[in-house]
Amino acid sequence: MTRFDVMSPYHHGDLRRAVLDAAVAAVAEQGPAGISLRDLARRAGVSHAGPVHHFGDKAGVLTALAAEGFDLLADALSAEGDRDFVEVGVAYVRFAIEHRAHFEVMFRPELHRRDDPALAAARDRAGLLLTSGASSVSDDGMAGVAAWSLMHGFANLWLTGALRTEHLEDPDTAARAIARILFPAVP
Amino acid sequence: MTRFDVMSPYHHGDLRRAVLDAAVAAVAEQGPAGISLRDLARRAGVSHAGPVHHFGDKAGVLTALAAEGFDLLADALSAEGDRDFVEVGVAYVRFAIEHRAHFEVMFRPELHRRDDPALAAARDRAGLLLTSGASSVSDDGMAGVAAWSLMHGFANLWLTGALRTEHLEDPDTAARAIARILFPAVP
């Protein structure tokens, strides 16, 4: 970030990335509903209309953030391979917690443009990895829906704090435990 | 609602209820993030500062809505009895879809005051019904967490539209199908 001494107020360098980073920080601090486009501009060090050029409007920022999130999720899932579904499920929960800001925006369709091409592509890529992992277990695809629902629900309940009353250890082992309830047979 | 001809602009009659009803309608139309306190006031037919007296601020409205939602959920769950967990799970999903506005606000802690007494009481009541239903199946309580996660995740994925690609019939039968995967033994 040597932009303050060498660059003029125009041409930030990589404003798009700076705004997305600022959005991650802002969402982590105050939730997806509390973010302000002008605050993102301030964090990035540009005027309040700077981000508009790259994203169009506020929904554009969150759309880009969601697309980036689905790409990161697909990376995290494919890194786990397709061998054990339990570990894929644990990776899903770990992603939701480590990339909380992305995850929260990804599943808020009212906050972004769900027909955005980049978003749709990233979402389809992650969706394929999710369903293919458990489709081999059953035939009608319901097992895949159940597996996704289980891990998605646990991640959501954990993030919203609904499970804090239970004496759960870390989310990793808890996620593994409930995944093993659904898929007890590990070859 | 005969207030327009008999009542003066002051003393609405039941403004608290009118604002909550307006909030349900507004959340259903544009999501929990898009609602405006002034719009709720307009829908209820009062000035823009009318609701403040009853709810304090915007978070107060959503807190009251969340508390009402947990009460409705507890009613729906206890109406199903505690005999078959599968049917309790189906009732959970049905509630999420039929009372979508309530459900979406209930699990957005950043939108309301989570330490509100009425909200905490309603949430604890519903939480007790949720965990007790499946705790008899297992011993360490993990089965209860798994059951809640499964139905909560399915409801969320259904509401966000993430499952629309699959050729699922109605949510009721789909929810029953995945609940039976987790609890195959129905006495």
Add this chain to the structure above:
DNA sequence: CAGCGAAACTTTCCACTGACAAGATGCGCC
């Protein structure tokens, strides 16, 4: 290397929102 068009960012402006303060009204209670 000059200049020209487009991209990147700024400034200005408007309608709307949340929150607060102060005022107006009418219900209930003595």
Add this chain to the structure above:
DNA sequence: GGCGCATCTTGTCAGTGGAAAGTTTCGCTG
């Protein structure tokens, strides 16, 4: 009958999203 207080209104202010128009710099063409 009048007084206190809950209820609702009006007025105001800072902050926000978005659009329009202006300014500066990049990069390409000649």
